[in-house]
Amino acid sequence: MRLTTKTWLPVPRDLVFAFFSSSENLEFLTPDWLQFEILSERPIAMRAGTLIDYRIRLHGVPLKWRTEIAVWDPPHVFVDSQLRGPYRTWIHTHRFTEHAAGTLVEDEVDFRVLGGRVIAWLVVRDLKRIFAHRHEALLRAFDLPVSTPAEILISATQRGRQA
Secondary structure (H helix, E strand, O other): OOOEEEEEEEHHHHHHHHHHHOHHHHHOOOOOOHEEOOOOOOOOOOOOOOOOEEEEEEEOEEEEEEEEEEEEEEEEEEEEEEOOOOOOEEEEEEEOOOOOOOEEEEEEEEEEEOOOOHHHHHHHHHHHHHHHHHHHHHHHHHHOOOOOOOOOOEEEOOOOOOO
């Protein structure tokens, strides 16, 4: 499955990338109901190969999650990949493009879930909520009005075809 989101900010790309370069801001971008906590020692030097350990609580179940920064190309893109956690696969690409006197922030997450269709439905529902919160939190981080709804698309491929 693939999730894509876009948020445009009237902010220079270097400042937006700097915000994302601070792992502490991930806590700000994550909804409180996930009880997200970074377990890795801080400050975390963001670069290719960096490992970050987290703990979340999903539907009351505590889960540990480890990601690796697989790609680090400031101020254009970075990619984090799950090494251990709640998904079979989680590859999250963050792109930052100069656009219309600001920055277009694009998230693309390729993921596979454990379990069947009911679990997939729950995961998709939760991811939409998480990324809608992230969109609003990002606007608040730069003192912008939270008036534009998040553009969130989740698509699934099955046996090589779009579902």
